[in-house]
Amino acid sequence: MSLALDERQRAMLAEMGIKLWAPIAPRVAEVAPEKVAARAGETSAGAEFDSKPTPTASLQTPAEAPIVRPPVRAIAAPLPTAPAAPVPTALGPRPEGVADMDWPQLEATVAACRACGLCAGRTQTVFGVGSRTADWMVIGEAPGENEDCQGQPFVGQAGKLLDNMLAAIGLSRQVGDTMNSVASGGDSVRADGPKDSKQGVYIANVLKCRPPGNRNPQPDEIAQCEPYLRRQVALVQPKIILAMGRFAVQSLLQTTEPIGKLRGRVHHYEGVPVIVTYHPAYLLPALPEKAKAWQDLCLAMATVRGG
Template sequence: MNETATADDWVRELDARQRAMLAEMGVKVWTPAPARVPLAEPAAAAPAPVQPPARPPQAREPAARAPIVPTTPATAAPVSIAPPAPARADIAQLDWPALRDAVAGCRACSLCESRRNTVFGVGHTEADWMIVGEAPGEQEDRQGQPFVGPAGQLLDAMLRACGRDRQADDARGVFIANVLKCRPPANRNPAPEEVMQCEPFLSRQVALVKPRLIIAMGRFAVQSLLKTTEPIGRLRGRVHRYEGVPVIVTYHPAYLLRTPVDKAKAWADLCLAMDLERAG
């Protein structure tokens, strides 16, 4: 390369083989931009022709409007609508099949969104004894029956000690139900509005069974039936009334499993129930 050559000239002299070698060594070869060719100057613009004076605007005839054609709405596909749930007041008129269907289809509170099964109740529908618990737990929600699992086994043992059996279809039978028909998530305590929505179902069950005695097990069963906030310890040992039916208050079997020392108190409550039955 002569002394007067520029870097651009040197780069232009590289052949393809040299460029490839430099690329293998990681040397990036800058390629100069091609020399710019000066653009020719634009020719002088010709003078604009003189426009004749514009004509005064003339009034245009209004364009005829197209007639409005009413759009025919698309015919929607028929939607299957479930029959509405019976009103709270109507529940008091339902028979057993209709009451069971009403419970199964109830969506009066948010518990319907998380339940697997409603827990209607089991037992003899004309039993002398009716057991009322609080709310379904996980096992009850799975099986759709009240008092299953360890708490249910303890309840069955308590009933057998009194000569009762949830499977019996005679004078030894009982009807077992809960205040709530759906399980609260994570077995939390029932909310007041949830209890309020379920109370008509329980009231109708009591009216259909016509029990001679109700045993309320647990705080929420007692509060719902007796409309009181008194603790169970202060309500035990006495006979209360629910819609004219005698009520005996005792502890929930799940509580007794956690607090075995109170099983003796629960047995005393059952003895009170048997004494009341014998007294007629």
């Protein structure tokens, strides 16, 4: 129960030191009459379309909630795709009748051969070069990168060394540019006039295609190419074969013995004498071994003369 006091009673109580506590009435915001009328109109108009009660707005508008966006992922640029490697033609058997082919047939057959996987990576086959009626035949191992590009065996620095070795005994892969050697003195002089093709030399490899990365030949690859080489030997009919390099030597002689144990004596392949020596590529950095290679050449010359 609240007491209503007038001004005089309030003054008397104040003199006595008594403080009066009066309830504080809530403050009502003053609103202009025209705004009150406008809000009343909005309320009555909205009721015609929505019968739901409108919730009372809070005195303080809450802060807007932050918008949470998913993290943006960096999209990696697509890696460049390498061009698709050409699909090699399926391998096939080696053509029959190699033993009866002439030179044009044999060369065409080798160029089209797909009997082993080496055909997939070659630029071209390396058939052979030189005089096809020569007394001397040089047989190497397998084409390298330079041979694969040029289509000839023994090119580059190793080929230059081989040409010098042949020139020292009066031979050349170029039939029209042979060097006649004076065997007694060992000096070489250029002979003018027509050249006998027997002063030439025929050069071939055990393999006709380059192994990838110049790796060593595989036994099955050598086996597929062996009939081609055998036919080349039969067509040339040389008096001597100079086998250069481990794989050439072991393929021709069907042995696993190292060159060091096979040097210094005469072997045979298809009835033809074979002299074993080092590959020119091996001799390039191995200067002391060049003297041994010269000994092998001298043995080959003595074998030809004795035959």
